[in-house]
Amino acid sequence: xxxxxxxxxxxxxxxxxxxxxxxxxxxxxxxxxxxxxxxxxxxxxxxxxxxxxxxxxxxxxxxxxxxxxxxxxxxxxxxxxxxxxxxxxxxxxxxxxxxxxxxxxxxxxxxxxxxxxxxxxxxxxxxxxxxxxxxxxxxxxxxxxxxxxxxxxxxxxxxxxxxxxxxxxxxxxxxxxxxxxxxxxxxxxxxxxxxxxxxxxxxxxxxxxxxxxxxxxxxxxxxxxxxxxxxxxxxxxxxxxxxxxxxxxxxxxxxx
Amino acid sequence: xxxxxxxxxxxxxxxxxxxxxxxxxxxxxxxxxxxxxxxxxxxxxxxxxxxxxxxxxxxxxxxxxxxxxxxxxxxxxxxxxxxxxxxxxxxxxxxxxxxxxxxxxxxxxxxxxxxxxxxxxxxxxxxxxxxxxxxxxxxxxxxxxxxxxxxxxxxxxxxxxxxxxxxxxxxxxxxxxxxxxxxxxxxxxxxxxxxxxxxxxxxxxxxxxxxxxxxxxxxxxxxxxxxxxxxxxxxxxxxxxxxxxxxxxxxxxxxxxxxxxxxxxxxxxxxxxxxxxxxxxxxxxxxxxxxxxxxxxxxxxxxxx
Ligand SMILES: Nc1ncnc2c1ncn2[C@@H]1O[C@H](COP(=O)(O)OP(=O)(O)OP(=O)(O)O)[C@@H](O)[C@H]1O
Ligand SMILES: [Mg+2]
Numbered sequence: 189x190x191x192x193x194x195x196x197x198x199x200x201x202x203x204x205x206x207x208x209x210x211x212x213x214x215x216x217x218x219x220x221x222x223x224x225x226x227x228x229x230x231x232x233x234x235x236x237x238x239x240x241x242x243x244x245x246x247x248x249x250x251x252x253x254x255x256x257x258x259x260x261x262x263x264x265x266x267x268x269x270x271x272x273x274x275x276x277x278x279x280x281x282x283x284x285x286x287x288x289x290x291x292x293x294x295x296x297x298x299x300x301x302x303x304x305x306x307x308x309x310x311x312x313x314x315x316x317x318x319x320x321x322x323x324x325x326x327x328x329x330x331x332x333x334x335x336x337x338x339x340x341x342x343x344x345x346x347x348x349x350x351x352x353x354x355x356x357x358x359x360x361x362x363x364x365x366x367x368x369x370x371x372x373x374x375x376x377x378x379x380x381x382x383x384x385x386x387x388x389x390x391x392x393x394x395x396x397x398x399x400x401x402x403x404x405x406x407x408x409x410x411x412x413x414x415x416x417x418x419x420x421x422x423x424x425x426x427x428x429x430x431x432x433x434x435x436x437x438x439x440x441x442x443x444x
Numbered sequence: 445x446x447x448x449x450x451x452x453x454x455x456x457x458x459x460x461x462x463x464x465x466x467x468x469x470x471x472x473x474x475x476x477x478x479x480x481x482x483x484x485x486x487x488x489x490x491x492x493x494x495x496x497x498x499x500x501x502x503x504x505x506x507x508x509x510x511x512x513x514x515x516x517x518x519x520x521x522x523x524x525x526x527x528x529x530x531x532x533x534x535x536x537x538x539x540x541x542x543x544x545x546x547x548x549x550x551x552x553x554x555x556x557x558x559x560x561x562x563x564x565x566x567x568x569x570x571x572x573x574x575x576x577x578x579x580x581x582x583x584x585x586x587x588x589x590x591x592x593x594x595x596x597x598x599x600x601x602x603x604x605x606x607x608x609x610x611x612x613x614x615x616x617x618x619x620x621x622x623x624x625x626x627x628x629x630x631x632x633x634x635x636x637x638x639x640x641x642x643x644x645x646x647x648x649x650x651x652x653x654x655x656x657x658x659x660x661x662x663x664x665x666x667x668x669x670x671x672x673x674x675x676x677x678x679x680x681x682x683x684x685x686x687x688x689x690x691x692x693x694x695x696x697x698x699x700x701x702x703x704x705x706x707x708x709x710x711x712x713x714x715x716x717x718x719x720x721x722x723x724x725x726x727x728x729x730x731x732x733x734x735x736x737x738x739x740x741x742x743x744x745x746x747x748x749x
Contacts, residue, residue, distance in 0.1 A: 306573035309535050313567040314587050314634075315559050 202397040206389065209324040209396075212317065222325035230291050230326070231333030238337045239344050241286050245278055246270055246345030250352040254359075263357070267364040268371030270349035271342075275372055275380045279342040281428050284387035287334060288420045292395035295326055296416035299399025300409035308400070318400070327392045334388040335381045342380065375439040383431055390427060391420040484547035486511050486642050486674035487532055492541035494527060494723075501527050502538070503723040512672045512714055514664065516685055518745070519720035525678045526570055528720075529644045532676070533565055534558040545642070566640035568648045570678075572627035574619040574634070580606070581615045584633045591638075605633040608663060610656065625652045632660065636667070643667060643675040649684055661687040666701060668714060669693040682746065689715045689731040719745070 353359040398416035485508040494502040588598045609629035649657035667673040706712040719727035
């Protein structure tokens, strides 16, 4: 009971934080430079791990599905299967989880240490709203970079899948690619971009909220960082299920 | 209440716009408009209560800081001094009671409304609270950058402030490279940039060598006497109390700022002391009164044993 109320309260506080960030986004001064800096940190900085994640995920997908498909004589469909899994599910979810681990933790640790060292108080005392200066640029940066990172993961994943199919299983690159093109629809791509937008909102707002609500000194920073990563990851995975269902209905995708 | 001060910068016979002044007001030392301005305290606490969880920190605190007055707050560690200062800035909200700044009741102001009020405030945090991702220059310039002031003006002002606190050499350093006392001084420079009219000093001289501590006190005296700044000055150092309540700043004929002891010529009335104990005020008055008090706790506090 107590936990339920507390979680509801946190959901409310988190939504309020997003609302406050969104409402003041366009009021002067706009922290445009902060946004660019954050996009660099979040987007460019995460590219390496996203490329690695994507490549090997695509590779392992081929590795596991090719023999099975071959058993049914459907090995020409490998590209289709790999691409579909990546674009619809693994690309968005794995990217969100990797970014949560790398960026979500950094955000809540940074904001948390600013709280315990009174830098947030100092900022407020100097007449700056920390929500506008710190939260809004991070949310915007995530909003812009997470879909891009997801697309990068998808593309690199397909390349990885293709690499395994051609080198390990001797499939021709053109067979693989044409089945990829056959399999992916425009709706899949739309869904593959809507998901990261929602995930960006989830992981950004949870990490910022956990960071700003830190108390209890250095130990508290550790606590809120852990909690930010764990909560964001779980909420992303749960939200993914409901988003998948919603997208099926909205975009009228096959599978229903 | 209208406790100004030594009349260095003020002309008591300034012409008044309001001709319908009552006889009583006209007889006062101040011009009428000045009077009504002056009568509103810069800061006023009315029966303020605050508890963290179930631990009562402030228990019905009431006091005022008049315009141009410096209020020195004394009190043992953990008695709620820093908390009091944070309440003035709206960084914390009281559980009950009222807080007024320049006659405006800020108790229930939202964060957005507080931002406007805070433009007049400078705050020196006990722990410095420097932005550790910004250099010393950027820290001090923070407020000016936020206001979008041209960079040349910013640089000039920042250098001037850093010279005040004797730290011009450290301008390009990062906070992590500074000693504790240097951080404190950067914090002071940051708080005073932009000419705030109300300044909170939370133990600004703790851990500083005596000459630097003296410089900080002189800074506070100058702000009080020459720029008519109201302030709260939390300290544990009795020599700070001595400086602030015995000396005043004036500008001599050569245009230099000089510090003089109060004496026959004038008596300093713009500095008052407040002593807190467990969230209550146990003493309020001048330093002479504090020295004469018979209260055993205060006596022990002053003597240190
Ligand atoms: N965020 C907080 N949560 C819980 N208790 C707090 C918090 N901040 C302060 N306190 C408590 O409030 C009391 C007053 O703290 P405050 O910082 O105002 O003391 P102080 O008078 O400034 O002491 P010092 O001279 O040591 O700086 C202390 O007992 C402290 O434990
Ligand atoms: Mg304190």
